[in-house]
Amino acid sequence: MINTLVHVLLVLALPPLLPGVIARTKAAFAGRNGPPLLQGYYDLARLLRKGSVLPSGSGWVFLAGPVAGVAAPLFASLLLPFGGHSAPVSFAGDMILFAYVLALSRFFTATAALDTGSAFEGMGAAREVAFSCLAEPALFFGFVALARISGSLSLSTMLGTGPGWVTAGAPLVLVAASWAVVLLAENCRIPFDDPNTHLELTMIHEVMVLDHGGPAFGLVLYGASVKLFVLSALFLRVVFPFNVTDPRLDWIAFVAGILLVALSIGVVESVMARLRLVKVPQLLVGACVLSAFGMLLLAR
């Protein structure tokens, strides 16, 4: 019970910290001070107090995007084990629900973008759904590989394969590499998308939410950070599938691990340039091939 409570509190409170960590890391690389670590929280507090402007002609679908963008990743987090603690909800086949709930938020974010009738938002929506077509199989190849390693069909037991690193190290490395690409792509980080860009023509996620403002944009930002948090937790559990014996220490190890993932994303964003859009599908297909190889290595 207490673990479920900690789980829910963490996923509600911690996500806005991650963009702050990433921004600070990037600032350090650039030799700047950077925004405060808690900038994400300040932004949310400010946006939720503001009024908003809705694009003329848009309907309720325009607001359904931010709503699904928050609710779906929050719900998905309930299916995911955080560190050594198993998920509040777990059953055989929950990884499929996990993936499809995230897809629900994609559906409504893209639909909300089309509701504005803006050329640029249509462009962003088209890119978002197109790139996910390639990210999704990479995720599922990884699921199959993990199911074969662990013999389980539930995220809580599938991901906690501590001994897997001994018996099936090579496949796990491939899956982890592939999912790292998925993590960056699904959260629109460099090398796929530059969250700080100011050119609508090259954006993916940011361009879909150009017209959202005030509380709705606050929800968009919060939802994006929750999604980053959830996918980071998934990735972390593959890379570090070990349980720390003391439950309190385990929570601390989990939070430290998440911050480390955010830090690594910051490092990646600092040392890499954004890919040209035409190269993005190639990298994603590469990720698919990596996890497919990971699965094939388990063909015994």
Place this chain on the structure above:
Amino acid sequence: MSLPLVLGGAFLCVAGGVPGLFLPPGAAARRIATAGSVGGSLLGLAGAVSVAVTGRVEALTRAWPLPGAALHVELDALSAIFLVPLFLVSALAAISGARSFGDDEHPSDARRTRFFFGLMTGAIAVVLVARNGLLFLAAWEVMALSAFFLITADRQSRESRDAGRLYLFSTHVATLGLFGFFSQLRSLTGSTELVPLPPGVAGTDAGTALFALALFGFGFKAGILPLHFWLPPAHAAAPAHVSALMSGVLIKTGIYGILRFTSLVPDPPAAWGDVLLVLGVASAVLGVAFALGQHDLKRLLAWHSVENIGIIVLGLGAGLAGRAAGRPDWALLGFAGALFHVVNHGLFKSLLFLGAGEVVHVAGTRDMDRMGGFGRVLPKTAFFFLAGAVAISGLPPLNGFASEWLVYLGLFDRARASGSDALRAAFAAPALALTGALALACFVKAHGSVFLGSPRGDPPHAHGEPAAHVAPMAILAGACALLGLWPAGIAPALARAAAIAAPGPVPTVTLAELASLVTVGLSALALVLLLGVVALFLRRKLAVAAPTAGPTWDCGYARPTARMQYTASSFARGPVGYFGWALRPRAKGAPVTKLFPVSASFESHVPDTVLDRAIVPAFRAGAWAARKGRILQQGRIQLYLLYVVATLVALLFRV
């Protein structure tokens, strides 16, 4: 008592349309036909539901003075699971069609269409309960022919005549395959009744031929790739309520045929399951890829039928492979998933077609690139179409997710087993994920470019949404929500039907133990609640300061026009490019090269590769050969006498 209800319902559906053929066109004829269809469907629905719930088997046999034939019908859980969507969809489509394809706009065609609509419903019902090969074939042919008259309902349009001709050719080739199938079945079992094959036959060459014939005949009707080519033009040309019944139910008779046939086989070889698995993956992935390339709304929906049939066949393949491997639990999951998807696809696809019919009616075109902003004049249609779009994309909390989840679970369960044989299933699961992501892209595009944004062509005029049109969609959307939030409710019926589809060893665990549909339903409910909480939160925040309206941010450009919006075609360009090797999109028009360009035009199409590159060239070659052969026909009696003599001489030498 259920079988008479089903047969009586089927009869009423057929009989309702008959008076209209003799009465003058008008309200009386329309009311009788619609009442017949609705009343018959409700009767049949009652019978089918009671069998699906109780799992009873009812049979009826009457003599039929035809050698080898008997009026042998039998209603079991497997038939019932197909009959339920048939009767539900036919009742709702009849209500919708009475208004949308009425006597005012189609004075000469409306009553004919109502008659054939009832006839098709009745014939499908008989196909689903027939247990004699000849009765099955007779009902099959009535069903196929009435579908032809429904596709060509709009006789004035050249497009629908062409589509009808292609369909007529395809359905007869399929029936030819079925003739072969039933005669082969008879030679193996010694009976025209549908009785089980003797053990050991399935693995022989004769058994393989039987499977190939079944796959050909039934696969043609179901629209499994590459036998799908008749399906997109036919569904695009037919009136919307007919497309709803055809896409939602008619094509499933092919699936039913495959299932009924394999249920007669005591020992299906492993290869059968694998063949279905491969065909399922091909149909699902390429079906949705082709759908993405379409800008004709109804053609897009028709291609999605190919995709969904692929998902169903994937489930069948998983089930058959499970039977061959001696794993009844895999068979249960695969068949239950496939059957659940049969029901679900019947619901959301007919919902989408009914919505599309209304849109096409208002827009006067099927081209999505000329639509946009219809949500403002058709708000209810827009809402229900969105529900259908979420359901068909397989997203929670609606029913599409629940059935795809069952199919996934069957695949994952097999994929985690040891042995390299499991790898085939291991590749099918990510392929299904790819299909899901593409379907999502396709329906974001379809819903967005039709209902959202601003009108790209002529702005639609305010129209009103009559209850006869909204109510059927509301009922279908309600059924989608119900099965999404409470999938456990249908699970016992699925398990019973799956048990008939997979005779032999009974799994030691129940479907509920294998797949916790209760949890899936509760999760969907929790998701809905969470969405509601966040929506309420946003609502309260927005209520503090009333939002104002302003122009959209178009990169600072203050005067965006509707023509600048992303069109359906540009939206799909990325994924269509990934599948360019199969889709072969065609583009016409010159790119803009100079500054201050003069007016230019551009259009792109994704035609059906199989039809354009295989079927049409094959027929051209046939026609060419026939033309060359015409030399033999000179019309002179002497020459024909010479042929006779030459043949006789040749035969003499041969003997």
